[in-house]
Amino acid sequence: GNSVxxxxxxxxxxxEAFLTINCTYTATGYPSLFWYVQYPxxxxxxxxxxxxxxxxxxxxxxxxxxxxxxxSFHLEKGSVQVSDSAVYFCALPISSGSARxxxxxxxxxxxxxx
Amino acid sequence: DTAVSQTPKYLxxxxxxxxxxxxxxxxxxxxxxxxxxxxxxxxxIMFSYNxxxxxxxxTVPNRFSPKSPDKAHLNLHINSLELGDSAVYFCASSQGAGxxxxxxxxxxxxxSIL
Numbered sequence: 001g002n003s004v005x006x007x008x009x010x011x012x013x014x015x016e017a018f019l020t021i022n023c024t025y026t027a028t029g030y031p032s033l034f035w036y037v038q039y040p041x042x043x044x045x046x047x048x049x050x051x052x053x054x055x056x057x058x059x060x061x062x063x064x065x066x067x068x069x070x071x072s073f074h075l076e077k078g079s080v081q082v083s084d085s086a087v088y089f090c091a092l093p094i095s096s097g098s099a100r101x102x103x104x105x106x107x108x109x110x111x112x113x114x
Numbered sequence: 115d116t117a118v119s120q121t122p123k124y125l126x127x128x129x130x131x132x133x134x135x136x137x138x139x140x141x142x143x144x145x146x147x148x149x150x151x152x153x154x155x156x157x158x159i160m161f162s163y164n165x166x167x168x169x170x171x172x173t174v175p176n177r178f179s180p181k182s183p184d185k186a187h188l189n190l191h192i193n194s195l196e197l198g199d200s201a202v203y204f205c206a207s208s209q210g211a212g213x214x215x216x217x218x219x220x221x222x223x224x225x226s227i228l
Contacts, residue, residue, distance in 0.1 A: 034216060038155075043118070043204050043219030087155050101147070101162060101170055102217060107155040 002027045002094040006105025009087075013080055013112050021075040021108045023064075023090035033057075033066055033073040034091040034102070044089060047075075080112045117141050120205050120220035127195060128228050135190045135223045137205030145169075146188035147206040147217065148180060157204075163188055164210075200227045 007022035025033065032051045036044040048057035050066035050073065057064050062077045075088060090105040118139045127133055139146065147170075148160040161180040162170035168180065177193040188205060202224050206217040 041221070043206075043221045044157075044217075045219070046216040049216060089157070101159050104157045107157070109155070 002031060002092055002103060004090050004092050004103060004105045006090045007108055008106070010109035010111060013110070015082055015112055015114055016079045017112075019075070019077040019080045019084075019110070021088055021090075021110070023073045023075065023105060025071050025073060025090075025092050027071075027092060030066075030068065031093050033064070035062070035064055035073070035075050036089040036091055036104070038087040038089065038107070040086070047088070080110070082112045082114050085110055085112045118205055118207055118218050118220040120203075120223050122223060123221065124224050124226075126226045126228065129195055129197060131195050132191070132193045133195060133225075134192070135203055135205075135225075137188045137190070137220060139186055139205075139207040139218070141207055141209070141218060143207035143209045143218070144185050145208045145210060145215075146182065146185070147208075148188065148190050149204040149206065151202040151204060151222070153201070161188075161190075195225075195227050197227050200225055 004025045030053055034049045035047040037047045038044045048059040050057040053066055053068040055066045064073050064075045087107045087109050089107050091102045094103050120137050145164045147162045150158050160174050163182040165185050166182045179191045182188045202222040204222045205220040208215040208217045
């Protein structure tokens with residue numbers, strides 16, 4: 001079945017550093033892929049998505065490219081800010097009969113220091 | 115105009131008690147979910163309802179009982195609370211349960227069992 005493996009954290013960076021959070025997936029077909037972000041004390045928010053191979057999702061300076069050759073959807077940002085400190089989750093849909101749900105990676109805690 | 119709202123935000127109670135968490139969404143979505151997030155941020159789906167019909171019921175103790183009075187509401191009742199139930203519970207919704215649909219999350223209910 002579909003599954004996602006996410007880079008273990010935590011990750012600590014200085015402001016303006018380059019960020020990569022790795023995510024690889026196993027899937028039947030080419031499902032949509034998602035990155036969610038969870039700021040402290042809040043629920044998850046959709047950060048970006050890609051719906052097909054070679055698509056690039058982008059939002060708030062973050063990018064991720066759907067690469068079927070390497071079954072990856074790594075999250076990148078060229079210059080992180082303190083306000084980017086959060087937990088990041090990679091996700092993809094799975095289905096069982098008529099039911100659909102998202103399966104999430106284990107989450108990567110990012111801390112950006114001023 | 116909160117999209118997915120949960121109440122209460124914090125719930126502190128003693129072992130053995132019965133408690134309920136309420137969730138409402140004003141997005142017009144027809145699918146709602148309950149997730150449990152543990153202290154390591156790992157997210158596990160518990161239940162999903164589509165148009166008031168239960169479509170996902172993961173391996174969850176039968177002390178947990180969801181109820182959907184209409185498609186905008188999904189409540190979670192927990193009987194005989196145990197220490198291991200301490201976690202953050204998130205409600206989410208999506209339009210349809212299709213494979214490409216993102217989910218919108220509430221801010222969570224932080225349940226602490228004394």
